[in-house]
């Protein structure tokens with residue numbers, strides 16, 4: 001079993017102050033959340049620096065990913081090593097995820113830039129049901145959406161500042177291995193949790 005924060009922005013996103021170094025340090029220091037997905041806005045450029053830094057620590061793992069801005073709302077592609085081909089329609093992004101053994105996730109469906117009920121029109125793999133930046137009400141509606149679509153519900157902090165990193169996490173029934181984790185996410189071998197901020201530095 002591993003614990004993962006599945007939605008983090010680094011300084012490779014225009015609006016984040018979390019450097020790859022800070023992210024890696026937080027994972028190293030944390031006593032149980034040792035996995036994080038880098039999901040910058042519309043770019044995978046932060047992956048190589050983050051993974052290079054993480055490589056020094058065998059007990060932590062970076063999951064590659066990206067958060068794609070589509071006209072209908074934001075989609076996370078967990079496992080993505082590169083951007084999907086444009087145009088970034090929901091359909092194209094979901095197809096790209098399927099063809100590349102990635103996991104497509106509807107990010108914060110009931111917040112700004114969320115897909116809302118439109119998610120029901122697409123064959124996505126999972127719904128983000130616990131987003132660290134969303135209101136309780138918005139997360140509750142996301143839970144209900146996942147239930148009605150019979151899809152796994154995932155958690156990610158959506159951190160844009162260091163103090164937000166690792167504040168929520170997804171517990172995954174998998175070992176410390178990207179492919180295993182991605183498969184377990186699709187199968188729904190997951191549960192979502194909030195972590196108290198006070199245990200982080």
Ligand SMILES: [Zn+2]
Nearest residue numbers: 007009067158
């Ligand atoms: Zn985000």
